Amino acid sequence: MEDIKYSDKEIAIFKGLIQLIREGVNPYSIKVSDIAKAANIGKGTIYDYFGSKEEVISKAIIYSVGEEIKTITDRIKTKESFKDRFYEVLDTIEKNINDKVSILSILVSSGGIEKFYEFLRDKEYTISNFIELVHLEIKELLDFGRTEGIITAKETEFHQIMTVLGVISSFSYYYNNKDFHKNISTKEAKDTVYRILLKSLN
Amino acid sequence: MEDIKYSDKEIAIFKGLIQLIREGVNPYSIKVSDIAKAANIGKGTIYDYFGSKEEVISKAIIYSVGEEIKTITDRIKTKESFKDRFYEVLDTIEKNINDKVSILSILVSSGGIEKFYEFLRDKEYTISNFIELVHLEIKELLDFGRTEGIITAKETEFHQIMTVLGVISSFSYYYNNKDFHKNISTKEAKDTVYRILLKSLN
Amino acid sequence: MEDIKYSDKEIAIFKGLIQLIREGVNPYSIKVSDIAKAANIGKGTIYDYFGSKEEVISKAIIYSVGEEIKTITDRIKTKESFKDRFYEVLDTIEKNINDKVSILSILVSSGGIEKFYEFLRDKEYTISNFIELVHLEIKELLDFGRTEGIITAKETEFHQIMTVLGVISSFSYYYNNKDFHKNISTKEAKDTVYRILLKSLN
Amino acid sequence: MEDIKYSDKEIAIFKGLIQLIREGVNPYSIKVSDIAKAANIGKGTIYDYFGSKEEVISKAIIYSVGEEIKTITDRIKTKESFKDRFYEVLDTIEKNINDKVSILSILVSSGGIEKFYEFLRDKEYTISNFIELVHLEIKELLDFGRTEGIITAKETEFHQIMTVLGVISSFSYYYNNKDFHKNISTKEAKDTVYRILLKSLN
DNA sequence: GATGAATGAGTGTTCATTCAT
DNA sequence: TATGAATGAACACTCATTCAT
Numbered sequence A, B, C, D: 001m002e003d004i005k006y007s008d009k010e011i012a013i014f015k016g017l018i019q020l021i022r023e024g025v026n027p028y029s030i031k032v033s034d035i036a037k038a039a040n041i042g043k044g045t046i047y048d049y050f051g052s053k054e055e056v057i058s059k060a061i062i063y064s065v066g067e068e069i070k071t072i073t074d075r076i077k078t079k080e081s082f083k084d085r086f087y088e089v090l091d092t093i094e095k096n097i098n099d100k101v102s103i104l105s106i107l108v109s110s111g112g113i114e115k116f117y118e119f120l121r122d123k124e125y126t127i128s129n130f131i132e133l134v135h136l137e138i139k140e141l142l143d144f145g146r147t148e149g150i151i152t153a154k155e156t157e158f159h160q161i162m163t164v165l166g167v168i169s170s171f172s173y174y175y176n177n178k179d180f181h182k183n184i185s186t187k188e189a190k191d192t193v194y195r196i197l198l199k200s201l202n
Numbered sequence E: 001g002a003t004g005a006a007t008g009a010g011t012g013t014t015c016a017t018t019c020a021t
Numbered sequence F: 001t002a003t004g005a006a007t008g009a010a011c012a013c014t015c016a017t018t019c020a021t
Helices: A010-022 A032-039 A043-050 A055-076 A082-096 A105-110 A112-116 A128-148 A159-177 A186-202 B008-022 B034-040 B045-048 B053-077 B082-096 B102-109 B112-116 B127-149 B157-176 B185-201 C008-022 C032-039 C043-049 C051-075 C081-095 C101-110 C110-117 C129-147 C159-174 C188-200 D008-022 D032-039 D044-048 D053-077 D082-096 D103-108 D112-116 D128-148 D157-176 D186-200
Strands: none
Touching: A010 A032, A010 A043, A032 A055, A043 B053, A055 A082, A055 A128, A082 A128, A082 A159, A128 A159, A128 D053, A159 A186, A159 B045, A159 B157, A159 B185, A186 B157, A186 B185, B008 B034, B008 B045, B008 B053, B034 B045, B053 B082, B053 B127, B082 B127, B082 B157, B082 B185, B102 C081, B112 D128, B127 B157, B157 B185, C008 C032, C008 C043, C008 C051, C032 C043, C032 C051, C043 C129, C051 C081, C051 C129, C081 C129, C081 C159, C081 C188, C101 C129, C129 C159, C159 C188, C159 D157, C159 D186, C188 D157, C188 D186, D008 D044, D008 D053, D032 D044, D032 D053, D053 D082, D053 D128, D082 D128, D082 D186, D128 D157
16 A cells, blocks of 8 residues: 655645534535635635545545554554553544544445545545555454463454454444443443453454 | 335335445435436426435435345244344345445444435434344344353343444455455355354353 | 428527627627526526537527528529629628628638637538538529620639639628728629629629 | 837747647637747746736737738739739738638638637727738739739729739638539639639729 | 746536426 | 426536735
């Protein structure tokens, strides 16, 4: 996955747009004038840097997800134990769950995002690269757990990865539908998925 | 969850529209004329039954998901063992994974669908009801497993539900990203998530 | 030259547009909304009948020139002598000289009109057909003169056609630049070019 | 007709623009950035010398036509006989016929050019001056013919001018529509119009 | 002087919605 | 009841013009 370099202006446009989406605006109803306003620039300037509205939004999503992965990776690295690292992931989900431009949304969207943003189907801007990155991170996390002696069973790598992705998904599902689990605190939910994780890996 | 009754014409409109989406058309680019054409009726007729394009699409999604749940429920009921029932769920996912109007897409979309179809936020058309239905189904499945003696551990109900949702999610993730798991057959993936399920529930 | 059939609505659009151009509006500054207003219809309706603004204007020009040729032909036919017919042509030029959509403008524009309306370069809408029609008319006029015994010399057909086109052009030049010929009345100009015509053809 | 003096930069802008038009670009689709690129200067520089795009194009046309007249006049002067001079005019038309900025296009466009470039209607930039110049040239040509004894008849000056303009027009018409006169060579066409000229003037 | 990045007014085109038939 | 022709509000995109450097 190569890092595409963007100019300051392009990044400013991305940031304004991402902000808009974070605020809950339906990405499909965003107007070019909204993007311009959010970035505090003229409408025409957008077209000096991008070929179409579609392109701005697509690239902004890619950019945002890339940034988010960097952030998560960095944050995880500050933790010293397998458990702390895993909880750090859950914490991050908790913070970003409402963020429609989050890596999580991308991962769990069942390939849906490409359906909506046809631009993302192009090789150059593919989100497939992110899947790979996430895989690498999960593998590193698992190595950490094995080194620590927390993961002992000789399950296949695939089994382990599926377990991690599964518990992450179910936690985010919980968080998205808290109303159905009013008697379960977030702390309990985290502990529960961690318990599932350990049982599956041992 | 009350069952809303639709007229034949309304259902015809839904079916044409759902068909369109299943064919891969970006729901956001569907025009009223497309819906009319797909349903083989005049454009104006749509407005005799619905108040807006938004409403047609939203209700069609609700309708489609409801139908899908009925189908899955019926199919599961034909199986006699816990394992067969669980595998039936995986089989269904396999068949519907590319279906953007599937219950799975709704469940895992992290609340995304409402972001896109504001209409779905209205109480009357809420998809929350489906979450409840799915919960009930999962509970029934778990009862089945306990009765059969396959689930023995005294984990909390929440733990069990989270496990089931987690493995379903990870399987659908696998299926969506098969390219990253070329050496894993679908059969192996199913066996793997079933193994995770058993380990977590025992 | 086949006659393209247009619907009433299309013709209404043409007429409004032609009217606009006749009023002196620069065709290149005409807006779709102007065309719609002139035809007393909604802007969108234009696009139900034509694919683009360019197409409307191009087809309107073709239509208008075709109609004009029909009119001139009919008017000429009402005259019984060679001289009367020729003067009828001059009279028509006099009336249409300010008309930017006139056949004359097309003929003398040195192929310019296609430069401006790229659409007119397409075979289907070519104005070449008109050149042919005009040729036929000129030939008929010359036959008439010969029958009458007014044209006696055995000049080539090409010589005769060039003469007719030449005097028509010079008369229209005169009429366009009357300011340079303040002492020459239109009657005198007509008589002069008729005299040139006779000298060249005899 | 006074000669307007232009700076080197202004002339460079004119030349680039004229070149563009000669290459067949629709004058109405030329962008300021195109003009700047063609002149190899910055876009802003154009506005240091002209008030608007309209002004650049209008003045460039005026300039170009003026230059062309100078060229023709000079070339004609190199010829010693009436016939040679007249044929020189035809030769020039032959060379410039495809040139949309040519004096010929202006003269025969039935006042059309002003319709398109409103700026040209202003007194200061009027093309009327050119009409006068052309008249003078034609008169000089006619004097030459009389002196030589080739023009003998006592036709009015108006008759003579109309004749010259007529044959020039018909020749340019021939050249523009060569496809309709495939069996007539350019040489024959020239001879034909010269013959018409002589018949009318004698 | 010269530039070109930035602007936003302006316009072609689309399409949800209406309503006469 | 059903239709689809007609509409015009809405919006993506362009490009003449400006102005800070």
